[in-house]
Amino acid sequence: MTGQKSCENSSCCGGSVSLEPLASIEDLNPGYLTGWISRASARIPQVATRMTMRDHLDSWNLRWRLGRPVRRVPPGLYAVGNPGEDSPVLVSANYKMSFDRLRSALPGLDTWVLVIETAGVNVWCSAGKGTFNAREIHQRIMESGLQRIVTHRTLVLPQLSAPGVDSNELSRLSGFRVVFGPVRAPDIPEFLRAGMKATPKMRRVRFGFWDRVVLTPVEVMGIRKWAFTGFLVLLAVMWLRERPVSPAGALSGALLGAVPYAGAVLAGSVFVPALLPYIPGRALSFKGALLGLLWALAYAARSYPEVDWVASVPYVLVLPAISSFLALNFTGSTTYTSLSGVLEEMGVALPVTAVAVVLGVVWAVVRAIV
Amino acid sequence: MGLRYLSKFVTLELDEEKCTGCGLCLEVCPHGVFSLGAGHSSIQDRDACMECGGCALNCPSGALRVRAGVGCAYAIFLGRLRGTEPCCG
Ligand code: SF4
Ligand code: SF4
Numbered sequence: 241m242t243g244q245k246s247c248e249n250s251s252c253c254g255g256s257v258s259l260e261p262l263a264s265i266e267d268l269n270p271g272y273l274t275g276w277i278s279r280a281s282a283r284i285p286q287v288a289t290r291m292t293m294r295d296h297l298d299s300w301n302l303r304w305r306l307g308r309p310v311r312r313v314p315p316g317l318y319a320v321g322n323p324g325e326d327s328p329v330l331v332s333a334n335y336k337m338s339f340d341r342l343r344s345a346l347p348g349l350d351t352w353v354l355v356i357e358t359a360g361v362n363v364w365c366s367a368g369k370g371t372f373n374a375r376e377i378h379q380r381i382m383e384s385g386l387q388r389i390v391t392h393r394t395l396v397l398p399q400l401s402a403p404g405v406d407s408n409e410l411s412r413l414s415g416f417r418v419v420f421g422p423v424r425a426p427d428i429p430e431f432l433r434a435g436m437k438a439t440p441k442m443r444r445v446r447f448g449f450w451d452r453v454v455l456t457p458v459e460v461m462g463i464r465k466w467a468f469t470g471f472l473v474l475l476a477v478m479w480l481r482e483r484p485v486s487p488a489g490a491l492s493g494a495l496l497g498a499v500p501y502a503g504a505v506l507a508g509s510v511f512v513p514a515l516l517p518y519i520p521g522r523a524l525s526f527k528g529a530l531l532g533l534l535w536a537l538a539y540a541a542r543s544y545p546e547v548d549w550v551a552s553v554p555y556v557l558v559l560p561a562i563s564s565f566l567a568l569n570f571t572g573s574t575t576y577t578s579l580s581g582v583l584e585e586m587g588v589a590l591p592v593t594a595v596a597v598v599l600g601v602v603w604a605v606v607r608a609i610v
Numbered sequence: 611m612g613l614r615y616l617s618k619f620v621t622l623e624l625d626e627e628k629c630t631g632c633g634l635c636l637e638v639c640p641h642g643v644f645s646l647g648a649g650h651s652s653i654q655d656r657d658a659c660m661e662c663g664g665c666a667l668n669c670p671s672g673a674l675r676v677r678a679g680v681g682c683a684y685a686i687f688l689g690r691l692r693g694t695e696p697c698c699g
Contacts, residue, residue, distance in 0.1 A: 368662070368680050402638035402664030403678060420637050438637075445640035447613055522616050572682030574615075576641065578661040579679040579686075581616035586683055 259359055265314045271295065272343065277319050280388040286319040289347040295340050302337055303454060305461045311360030313339045317384035321350035325391040328432060330421065331377060331398070333358040333366050345425040349432070352390065356380045364575075367404030374410035381414050396421045396428075396436065399443060447575045452513040455573045459509035459566065467505065471498055481608075500539045504559040507531040508566025513573070524577070525589035528567025532560030550607065557600030561593040617657035621677040622665075626650050628673035635665035635674060 265273060265285050271294045275286045301309035313334045320343055329352040332342050339355060356376050358366035366372040377395070381387070397405060399420045407418035422431050422442035431438050471494065478493040508528045512519065519527040536559040540552035568589055571577040622643070629650040636644045636651065641658040644651045644665070651673075663678025680686075 367664075399638060400640060400664075402668055403662040404667075406667050407634075408668065408670050423640055440642065443637065443640065444642055517613050522614055568683045572680070572684050576613055576658070576660050577615050578620055578659060579677060580619035580621050580661060582683050582686060584616055584619050586686060590687075 259357075262312055262314045265316065268314060270310075270313075272340075277322065279319075279325075280385065282317075282385055282389060284317055284319050284389070286321075287343050287353070289320060289343050289345075291340060291344050298336050299340065304457045310336050312336065312357075313355050315355045315357040315380055317380075317386060317389070318343075318353045318355060320346045320353055321348070323350040323352050325389065327351050327390065328396055328436075329354055329386065329390060329394070330396045330428070331356060331401070333361065333363045333372055333398075333401075335360050335362040335366075338362050341425045342428070345428050349429060351432075352386075354380055354384065354386065354395070363398045364400045364403075367401045370404050372401045372404040374406050374413060377405065377410055378413040381416065387415075393417055394419060394436075399423050399438070400445070445575045447516075449514065451575075452516055455570075456510045456513050458573070459513065459570060460505075462569075463505065463509065463566070467502075470501060474498055474501075500536070500555055500559055501562065503535045503539065504532050504562040505566060507535050507559075508563035509570070512563070512567040513570055516574075523581075523585045523589070524571055524574075525564045525568040525585055525593075529560040529564035529589075531567075532563025535559055535563070554600040554604040554607075557596045557603070561596040561600070564589060565593055614657065615660070620656055620659045621661060621675075622653065622656055622659045623675040624651065624653050625673045625675075626652065628671050629669075630671050630673075632670060634668050634670065638664040638668050640664075 271292050272287045274288045276283050298310045327350050331354045334355045358371045393416050395416045396419050419436050422438045423445050427442045474497050475494040478490045512528050521527050536556045571582050631650045643659045645654040666674040666676045
């Protein structure tokens with residue numbers, strides 16, 4: 241019943257990762273490695289529960305997509321604290337931030353963490369793509385010799401991996417019973433203390449202000465190439481229109497001319513996510529168009545009372561279209577939009593935006609000629 | 611807090627005849643769509659479903675059906691351009 245199992249090697253929501261083999265944890269010797277423990281004639285790396293400066297830097301780089309950020313944790317079994325044969329086994333994606341979030345939730349606990357290969361993609365996205373799946377977990381169990389290291393037969397999976405993991409299949413394959421843990425890592429200690437029981441609240445995904453805001457850098461960085469291209473076009477237009485002026489004049493003209501578009505981009509990719517619950521409407525494209533329209537009107541009215549409405553019409557058409565398109569894009573990052581809803585929304589929003597942009601451009605061109 | 615999406619298009623279906631009331635769907639659903647009573651699960655908040663597919667994949671008796679997939683406009687858009695399934699990048 242789950243479809244969409246293509247493009248397994250791309251990361252969710254932008255930026256693809258190539259799956260080069262990772263060096264062993266021993267060679268890599270990352271900051272989170274604190275030592276080694278021996279169990280059932282296996283040496284198992286032990287990891288820290290405290291985040292270092294490096295870890296925070298990693299997260300920052302991942303959020304802003306800077307350089308070649310550390311994405312992946314070598315798959316395999318890890319020890320947190322000093323776990324034994326009856327300690328719980330928590331399964332994690334090998335996205336660095338997922339792994340960090342998990343281990344930093346476990347200070348003072350003795351647990352095993354089984355990291356599986358999800359191509360450096362977080363739990364939810366990799367489950368949606370199907371890379372976080374029963375066969376992959378089974379394979380990591382076999383490779384790590386987990387059956388010899390623990391005597392119990394229970395795995396704790398992140399709840400949000402359910403769209404990718406058929407837990408019945410995993411039990412059949414591996415002989416391990418599956419318990420779905422809470423949505424958020426910080427709830428894990430309480431979940432374990434309660435005998436692996438999650439409260440209904442722990443089962444619900446949240447999408448609060450900060451959850452949304454930390455996603456906006458990805459949105460902004462995702463369109464930087466488009467923004468740059470747009471700016472070059474604007475520069476060319478300025479140059480053609482006011483040829484006698486200096487290059488500096490054209491540049492400052494383009495910078496000024498870019499202000500309305502930059503505002504529309506911010507409205508769609510930062511303000512819509514941040515203010516999501518407070519903007520009227522349900523469709524994200526609608527919310528985007530609304531903020532874009534407000535911005536366009538504000539921009540048009542900047543020289544009030546002498547507003548040149550004829551010159552402002554293209555802005556009123558194009559700016560909401562930009563914000564609307566970018567807001568629609570945010571459906572990829574939300575935790576509540578459904579495929580069917582997005583399809584419906586796209587069916588309306590894309591044609592409308594296209595028409596608005598064409599009308600806006602035609603209006604501007606006609607006005608420039610006449 | 612009421613973050614609600616377009617709801618009338620949700621494709622989730624529950625076959626109460628097949629359901630054994632094991633409760634697994636309540637466990638995996640991140641949006642509290644199901645409730646348990648009278649020996650079987652029922653859909654109590656269908657509008658909240660985001661079609662992640664976790665419940666249908668894990669239901670041991672095949673009582674659940676949903677068109678699951680990434681509800682991501684960009685992925686769908688790229689997929690259409692390339693004539694493939696929705697694809698992120
Ligand atoms: S998982 Fe399936 S069988 Fe179990 S309660 Fe839900 S619908 Fe019924
Ligand atoms: S598809 Fe996902 S959101 Fe919808 S009912 Fe099933 S588990 Fe809940």
